[in-house]
Amino acid sequence: MRIFDPHIHMTSRTTDDYQAMYDAGVRALVEPSFWLGQPRTSPASFFDYFDALLGWEPFRASQYGIAHHCTLALNPKEANDPRCTPVLDALPRYLVKDSVVAVGEIGYDSMTPAEDTALATQLQLAADHGLPALVHTPHRDKLAGLRRTIDVVRESALAPEAVLLDHLNETTVRDALDSGCWAGFSIYPDTKMDEDRMVSVLRAHGTDRILVNSAADWGRSDPLKTRKVADTMLKAGFDEDDVDKVLWRNPVAFYGQSGRLQLDITTPDALHEGNSILRGGE
Amino acid sequence: MLTDRKELDARLSDTAGTWLDDALAEAAHAAAHPGADSGPLPWELRFAAAGRHCGRDHADSVRALLLVEARAAPSTVTRLYRQGTAAERRAVLLALHRLDLGPAAVPLVEDALRTNDPRLVAAAVGPYGAAHLDAHGWRHAVLKCLFIEVPVETVDRLGERARGDAELARMLRDFAAERTAAGRPVPDGLRTVLALTAPAPAPTEES
Numbered sequence: 001m002r003i004f005d006p007h008i009h010m011t012s013r014t015t016d017d018y019q020a021m022y023d024a025g026v027r028a029l030v031e032p033s034f035w036l037g038q039p040r041t042s043p044a045s046f047f048d049y050f051d052a053l054l055g056w057e058p059f060r061a062s063q064y065g066i067a068h069h070c071t072l073a074l075n076p077k078e079a080n081d082p083r084c085t086p087v088l089d090a091l092p093r094y095l096v097k098d099s100v101v102a103v104g105e106i107g108y109d110s111m112t113p114a115e116d117t118a119l120a121t122q123l124q125l126a127a128d129h130g131l132p133a134l135v136h137t138p139h140r141d142k143l144a145g146l147r148r149t150i151d152v153v154r155e156s157a158l159a160p161e162a163v164l165l166d167h168l169n170e171t172t173v174r175d176a177l178d179s180g181c182w183a184g185f186s187i188y189p190d191t192k193m194d195e196d197r198m199v200s201v202l203r204a205h206g207t208d209r210i211l212v213n214s215a216a217d218w219g220r221s222d223p224l225k226t227r228k229v230a231d232t233m234l235k236a237g238f239d240e241d242d243v244d245k246v247l248w249r250n251p252v253a254f255y256g257q258s259g260r261l262q263l264d265i266t267t268p269d270a271l272h273e274g275n276s277i278l279r280g281g282e
Numbered sequence: 283m284l285t286d287r288k289e290l291d292a293r294l295s296d297t298a299g300t301w302l303d304d305a306l307a308e309a310a311h312a313a314a315h316p317g318a319d320s321g322p323l324p325w326e327l328r329f330a331a332a333g334r335h336c337g338r339d340h341a342d343s344v345r346a347l348l349l350v351e352a353r354a355a356p357s358t359v360t361r362l363y364r365q366g367t368a369a370e371r372r373a374v375l376l377a378l379h380r381l382d383l384g385p386a387a388v389p390l391v392e393d394a395l396r397t398n399d400p401r402l403v404a405a406a407v408g409p410y411g412a413a414h415l416d417a418h419g420w421r422h423a424v425l426k427c428l429f430i431e432v433p434v435e436t437v438d439r440l441g442e443r444a445r446g447d448a449e450l451a452r453m454l455r456d457f458a459a460e461r462t463a464a465g466r467p468v469p470d471g472l473r474t475v476l477a478l479t480a481p482a483p484a485p486t487e488e489s
Contacts, residue, residue: 056399098330259334
């Protein structure tokens with residue numbers, strides 16, 4: 001089984017996670033830039049973070065046989081802090097980088113005017129750079145937030161098929177799919193969605209334009225949720241081709257719109273002694 | 283290893299070859315009109331996109347050609363390195379000795395040697411590092427290669443710089459002793475370098 005996790009924050013995960021993900025079948029992932037839990041106070045800390053998503057993190061992933069790509073953006077939460085908004089001006093020099101496969105995560109958190117500006121600006125940046133966009137939908141007031149997001153997408157230069165609306169659930173999936181956008185589901189231990197509910201959504205809405213991710217980060221989350229959804233799908237009567245479509249071909253088709261996916265990572269021979277992220281002093 | 287223009291032309295598709303021609307023309311234009319920039323120059327955007335247009339296998343060589351054609355100054359090289367992905371940084375490091383930089387790019391080499399990414403460390407111990415790293419920095423670079431399993435054969439002018447370096451020999455022996463004490467293998471390359479630290483034989487008088 002081959003798995004592509006289209007949304008996972010590996011910066012917050014350990015090498016044990018990389019190993020477990022590889023063992024579970026994960027061969028590719030996309031790491032969206034997002035909030036780090038601790039708010040940042042200057043653009044410079046964003047740039048160091050972006051550089052890590054373009055340098056160190058792909059290197060770590062490659063040590064475990066996993067292709068790493070990223071999406072870069074000013075996230076909606078920090079778009080509200082005027083100390084951080086200059087990030088928008090610097091994004092063009094980052095969006096030309098090889099492993100950037102979308103602009104994201106963008107979208108709404110509290111649906112403020114500052115978030116309106118950041119969302120519209122970054123949808124335009126995506127269009128300008130020939131990139132799709134990964135759009136986070138808000139945790140609070142989700143359905144209203146989703147509808148407002150779809151309105152902004154319609155007014156943008158970006159086609160709906162170049163937009164992935166993420167963190168959907170039973171109440172938002174219909175509107176998302178009807179908009180022509182791709183539909184992303186984050187499977188969490190407690191919140192968002194779980195494996196059984198995900199399978200029900202797939203039964204009700206089919207497998208077209210649907211992506212499943214773990215969104216694992218620094219909070220309570222599980223980087224193997226993609227595999228658990230695959231196993232639950234098989235138990236529920238979906239066949240291996242359905243699983244491959246949802247967990248590999250759909251993310252490849254969506255992010256492939258960037259023309260920048262490189263999925264030919266070979267299994268590294270450096271995986272000896274269980275840990276090949278060598279430290280300078282060991 | 284960097285591939286020269288002639289060999290690249292033979293390997294690149296027509297589309298990629300045309301892309302490279304255009305990119306080099308933009309770089310040459312920038313070299314002829316220094317200081318006329320506002321925002322990223324067109325060739326610098328091509329520098330970032332080289333792998334997508336010419337293939338990842340040729341990206342280092344294409345990027346090096348662009349740097350040479352643009353006659354990149356220390357400030358440009360430093361900016362491209364600092365704003366670059368790991369692959370772009372590697373290409374900058376590989377091209378340093380082909381540019382007229384003097385010692386100005388040593389901080390980039392030192393930065394690369396602080397990483398734990400073997401691709402960057404290997405590129406940092408090329409001809410520019412061999413020419414410009416001081417004795418202390420160079421010895422630590424060699425030791426770093428042994429630590430992170432960059433083959434010591436990657437180190438440019440290894441034999442020449444190691445010859446008679448008693449301090450390097452001491453560092454290597456201490457490292458070997460530490461590994462042995464820990465029950466861990468001593469890297470093969472260590473013995474290779476240690477052998478190279480032997481002083482040059484005293485010249486014999488010809489009779």
